[in-house]
Amino acid sequence: MTDIAAAVSPSAETTALPSRLAQGFISRLVIIIPYLWLLFFFLVPFIIVFKISLSQTAISMPPYTPVLDFADGISGFLAGFRELNFDNYTWLTQDALYFNAYVTSVIIAGISTVLTLIVGYPIAYGMARAPASVRPTLLMLVILPFWTSFLIRVYAWIGILKPEGLLNQVLLATGIISQPLIILNTYTAIFIGIVYSYLPFMVLPLYSSLEKMDYSLIEAAKDLGCPPTSAFWKITFPLSLPGVIAGCLLVFIPAVGEFVIPDLLGGSQTLMIGKTLWNEFFANRDWPVSSAVAVILLLLLIVPIMFFQRAQARAQEQDK
Template identity: 70%
Template sequence: MDQEQNTAPTRRTLGGWLLIAVPYLWLLILFLAPFLIVLKISLSEVAVAIPPYLPTFDLAEGWAGFTESLSQLSFENYIWLTEDDLYWKSYLSSVVIAGISTILTLLLGYPIAYGMARSPQAWRPTLLMLVILPFWTSFLIRVYAWIGILKNEGLLNQLLLFLGVIDEPLVILNTNIAVYIGIVYSYLPFLVLPLYASLERLDGSLLEAAEDLGCPPWKAFWNVTLPLSLPGVIAGCFLVFIPAVGEFVIPDLLGGSNTLMIGKTLWVEFFNNRDWPVSSAVAVILLLILVIPIVLFQNQQQKMSEKNG
């Protein structure tokens, strides 16, 4: 009896370690390694060569070479970023655009998720399917379709002109409004799905109790449903906000020349200036900006699970 109890936990720990090792290995190969390469390039200098930067840490030089290059590290590219206000404006404008888009997505996505969770059990798989359905078409083609809808002679303007709502076509394409529409449309499923999951799990008896105790429906929603769906709201918002900050395709295709986003600035740095070191520095800073909300999110998740556990 005792022996069995002693061996079982050891076996479990070993299995546990293996289980933990998989995601860590994943992170190491697909996140940490590329990040270190980008970090390395960001500390280097431009050159007319293939690839177009001077090598920094040369592994062939061994440990001595490594420590020597460590002492010669230059943060010139990062200093450069602080000297031109273009980069800060791009970061700020990306965060603002992503923030506004996230709020709009939430305002649109919450009723959808709520409606799905409240719908008859038999309908739910179909509704869920409808939310996922757009993924069957390429993201690029769906963004392209919006060009056809939003342009001056596009479907939307034709419809509004036909209905007599407007006399002149609205200029939407190549403006920030088109970017908001594009982001909200593209990322809506990422908000609806986690939100639906948390709303569906909601214990209906709590609402019945609120009703029995004379609480009007809107108040029950505000005091019971909303707080209980908060984890879903937060998860959904992060799933929208984080990729939206670094978004390139949507502002490039739908936005105008004056839509400033860090993804586009990075593109110009990389392609037009051929300055891999500075564009790597831009990417490293972007990552730092994004890591903060992710860490906050994880902390929040941990607190939640501790509370529940």
């Protein structure tokens, strides 16, 4: 009778098979969704922009000649593929304006990233060492500027930095200066705007790394006679490097292509690639050249993005 019951009843493996299939489907779905997101919102737009960069300017709507069009069938597509040229990319190498714009953007973004790190690291360190009951409030204060429009916050800095603005009024009233400072429409104003706007992107990764650090290591270093400064550079800073790398990349990457801050705070003479790109698209209506500028900018930023992904992978491995 026992043998008959065992033969009739389903085995444990047969019962667990559907559940394993369901778990496998869910795990694949979790992986597929981000890839679909990247496909539709990154890869497809990039292909469209790259396709426009291979076309030529035309007085029409849209203002470029169609390339790689399937309207004439496969034969027409292959004929158009053979006629493709990279004249727009060659033009970028011949005009010093674009090269100077790329170099200036990288320099401004690099200096702004360093300044943001100098300002953000003490803030993140103080938040990590604060009592646990106070940390949520401090995090909310860091994120609080995001509740206001980015454009409004940049416009507010115009009222602060202009010659008759709030900053000069305070400095004149306290006797620190005898005449108004010229800050607006300078690179100093751009640095102030970028540091202010992207400071949370630096503070949050740094706070995440510093909060997880074992501070008993600092106490052990002090017991062994290590000065506080040496303990910081030998223990605290190396352990926070994943947060430093993540924060620097989160600031540097969008700062390279920044347009609003240079346009409003830097004035008309500021040369950055984001502003050059906007002028090509909307002022000159040269979509093919502007698309080539955008493609090269994206390729230049792929390397920092790869470093950022590696930093995230290392941070996850440390958590495990």
